[in-house]
Amino acid sequence: MRAPSLPFRQSPRQNRLLAALPAEVYARLLPHLELVPMPRGWVLHESRGVQGYVFFPTTSIVARCYVMEDGSSAQIAVTGNEGVVGVALIMGGDRTPSRALVYSAGFGYRLGSSALKAEFSRGGKLQDLLLRYTQALMTQTAQTAACNRHHSVEQQLCRVLLLSLDRLVFSEMILSHEWMADLLGVRREGVTQAAFKLRESGAVGYGRGHITAFDRTKLEAASCECYPVVKAEYERLLPEVMTPSSWNPSKLPRATARNSPASGLRAFEQVAQV
Amino acid sequence: MRGAPAAAATVRNSLLAALLATEYRRLLPRLEHVTLKAGEIVYRADQKIEHVYFPEQAVVAMVDTTEDRRTIEVGVIGREGIVGINIFLGGVITPDKAIVQLPGGAMRMKAKDLRKEARFGSPLQRLLLDYTRTFLSVISQSVACSQHHSTEQRLARWLLTMSDYAGAREFLMVQESIAAMLGVRRVSITEAAGRLQADALIRYRRGRVSVLDKPGLEKQSCECYRFIRQQYERLHAELPRLLSGK
Numbered sequence: 234m235r236a237p238s239l240p241f242r243q244s245p246r247q248n249r250l251l252a253a254l255p256a257e258v259y260a261r262l263l264p265h266l267e268l269v270p271m272p273r274g275w276v277l278h279e280s281r282g283v284q285g286y287v288f289f290p291t292t293s294i295v296a297r298c299y300v301m302e303d304g305s306s307a308q309i310a311v312t313g314n315e316g317v318v319g320v321a322l323i324m325g326g327d328r329t330p331s332r333a334l335v336y337s338a339g340f341g342y343r344l345g346s347s348a349l350k351a352e353f354s355r356g357g358k359l360q361d362l363l364l365r366y367t368q369a370l371m372t373q374t375a376q377t378a379a380c381n382r383h384h385s386v387e388q389q390l391c392r393v394l395l396l397s398l399d400r401l402v403f404s405e406m407i408l409s410h411e412w413m414a415d416l417l418g419v420r421r422e423g424v425t426q427a428a429f430k431l432r433e434s435g436a437v438g439y440g441r442g443h444i445t446a447f448d449r450t451k452l453e454a455a456s457c458e459c460y461p462v463v464k465a466e467y468e469r470l471l472p473e474v475m476t477p478s479s480w481n482p483s484k485l486p487r488a489t490a491r492n493s494p495a496s497g498l499r500a501f502e503q504v505a506q507v
Numbered sequence: 508m509r510g511a512p513a514a515a516a517t518v519r520n521s522l523l524a525a526l527l528a529t530e531y532r533r534l535l536p537r538l539e540h541v542t543l544k545a546g547e548i549v550y551r552a553d554q555k556i557e558h559v560y561f562p563e564q565a566v567v568a569m570v571d572t573t574e575d576r577r578t579i580e581v582g583v584i585g586r587e588g589i590v591g592i593n594i595f596l597g598g599v600i601t602p603d604k605a606i607v608q609l610p611g612g613a614m615r616m617k618a619k620d621l622r623k624e625a626r627f628g629s630p631l632q633r634l635l636l637d638y639t640r641t642f643l644s645v646i647s648q649s650v651a652c653s654q655h656h657s658t659e660q661r662l663a664r665w666l667l668t669m670s671d672y673a674g675a676r677e678f679l680m681v682q683e684s685i686a687a688m689l690g691v692r693r694v695s696i697t698e699a700a701g702r703l704q705a706d707a708l709i710r711y712r713r714g715r716v717s718v719l720d721k722p723g724l725e726k727q728s729c730e731c732y733r734f735i736r737q738q739y740e741r742l743h744a745e746l747p748r749l750l751s752g753k
Contacts (some may be wrong), residue, residue: 237540299651301729302638306649321643324636325749330644363596367598371643375581375603378650382579382690418654458574466602 240377241333243268245342247291247402249315250366253473255358262359262474265348270498271341273296273407277318277333284329285346287319292339294404296416297331306332307381310373311393313337313400315467315474320367323353323360336416337397337406338498364409372466380459381418387427389417391456394437396463408444431455517564520614521587522634530630537620543567543613546684549590549605556601559591559621564611566672568688569603579653579690581646583608585672587739592642595620595625595635600617608684609672637749641742648731653690656729659699661689663728666709670718671688679715703727707719 245266246252251259271277271293278284280300280415288295294313298306309331312318318333327346352359373396380389393416397406410428414421431437436455438446453460468475515674523531523538543549543565552572560567566585572578584590590613593601614737616624625631627686642693665685682700688692700716703709708723709716710713720723725732 279556297647299647301655303649305651305655307641309647321640325633325745326637326640330647354628360627364595365597367639367643368593368598371593371596371646374643374646374650375569375571376582378646378653379573379577379690381650381654383573383577385576418651427540427721462602470598471634 235263243291243340245289247314248289248317248342249474250317250362250471251289251342253362253471258352258358262344262348262352265344266342267344269341269343271335271339272498273335273338275335277335278329280330280332281328282332283327284319284322285327286343287317287322288333288341289317290314290339290341290400293335293341294335294337294339294397294400294406295341296336298334298416298418299331305418306394306415308416309377310370311396311400312370313397314402315400315471316366316370317363320363320370321353322349323363324367336408337401339402342496345443362471362474366474369456369467369470372470373463375467376422376459376463380457384457384459385427386417386419386423387430387455388457388459389419390424390427390431391436391452392460392463393417394444394447395449395452395456395460398449398452398463406444406447413444517723519586520589521743521746522563522589522638523614525634525743525750526630527750534616534624534631537616537624537644538614539616541613541615543607543610545607545610546593547607547610549607550601550603552602552604553600556618557598558592559589559594559616560616561589561614561616562586562611562678563613564609565607565613565670566609566611567605567613568608569605570688571603576603577690578687579649580688581649582642583672584642585666586608586727587743588638588642589635591618591621592635593672594621595632596639608680608688609669609676609678633749634746637742637745641738644736644738648734652729652731656731657699658689658691658695659702659727660729661691661731662696662699663708663724664705664732665689666716666718667724667728667732668735670721677717679717682714684710685716734750 247342290313293320296308297310299309300306323331380392410421410424414424432439434451436448436451437444562585567590568580569582570578571581590605620740625635682693682696686696700711704711708720709718
């Protein structure tokens with residue numbers, strides 16, 4: 234199959250977890266890593282569903298949501314280019330407890346369970362990184378429990394937006410109130426009110442009813458401690474992933490019509506249809 | 508808490524019990540038996556972990572605390588589990604506090620010994636990997652439960668869980684402590700407990716709560732009680748397969 238020609242270069246190394254692997258481990262995984270477009274709303278795996286792949290997001294951001302029997306859900310963690318979706322696979326499970334849902338469109342790489350397990354069972358750097366990543370994920374989940382219980386919708390929204398900002402590769406994210414309400418597992422009116430306050434203070438900017446721009450400093454001021462706690466824990470557990478010298482989330486390039494993940498997705502679809 | 512050498516005869520923690528006798532004997536010199544008191548703080552938040560604990564009769568809650576000192580329980584660990592899974596995952600400190608809910612015995616091991624023993628490919632590693640997966644889904648369930656279910660449902664769930672752990676032992680719980688675990692105000696526990704008492708499911712007197720009717724309480728509880736119990740039953744059923752490495 235002809236390699237799709239895309240507006241900007243795609244590489245598994247755009248996922249910082251993969252980028253932190255030693256060259257020989259990366260080289261072993263590379264033939265098994267498959268580029269996948271991750272459009273908004275795509276469910277990577279369903280709650281309690283069977284999963285055959287793990288996903289390493291590069292330009293997309295994924296929310297893990299816990300779904301109850303009556304269908305109501307709660308967002309439990311945010312994963313982007315710092316992580317991997319589907320870690321249960323290395324722990325002997327082929328079913329995941331949560332639903333993984335793309336909420337910021339982009340790309341990612343998927344890796345089949347057999348290739349993942351083969352590398353994991355070598356007991357090297359991949360295993361070490363994935364275990365520490367799991368610990369970070371647990372911390373984020375536990376902190377989310379406290380945040381959802383004790384902090385305002387506005388603070389929760391700030392937490393999710395800031396965690397998302399740290400995982401964006403372009404200074405662009407399109408989020409509607411409906412999506413935010415879904416993500417947080419709260420009623421839409423609550424989100425509308427919270428988003429209105431953030432807009433008044435200039436923490437977020439709007440375009441066509443969607444949040445499109447952010448002021449990080451103002452968001453941090455309006456946020457509870459949960460964001461810095463989670464951020465610090467990721468940095469402490471995964472220094473080589475979270476704070477490599479090459480990474481500076483406060484200096485993201487502006488998304489243009491040519492290079493944005495959205496136009497990348499459109500181009501991918503066109504190439505795939507040919 | 509004073510340690511005593513572990514005895515090989517009775518293994519009450521199901522993770523340890525699942526290990527083959529030969530493996531368990533190898534771990535034995537690294538294990539010591541301790542008695543945990545109710546309310547004892549096993550880990551303080553953001554503190555270096557010195558020991559991991561395999562509870563026997565003891566039950567420990569992992570508690571997340573916000574800056575303004577409000578709390579919520581994110582996972583309860585008893586004889587089916589291990590306190591300090593962070594160590595196995597490569598962590599050094601614990602972000603959460605660990606508080607003893609029901610007193611009793613536990614086996615403990617130095618953190619550095621666990622890291623050594625749960626080395627790559629060992630039966631202990633396979634067992635702890637699966638435990639991690641199970642515990643992660645339990646924490647995730649807690650997030651959703653605290654957000655969507657009523658205090659009454661969550662109180663029922665909490666009391667059922669504690670009653671399962673306590674077995675034949677009588678157990679009483681102080682309302683303040685339940686309120687701290689569920690992340691609600693004490694008055695909400697008083698109200699919810701009042702309703703459960705009116706239905707003759709529990710008795711509560713002088714701020715203490717005890718279970719009278721477990722099946723009735725189960726009907727009042729959210730799905731989370733059953734779900735979490737199923738998770739641990741699955742883990743338990745899979746332990747022999749996991750350990751044989753097939």
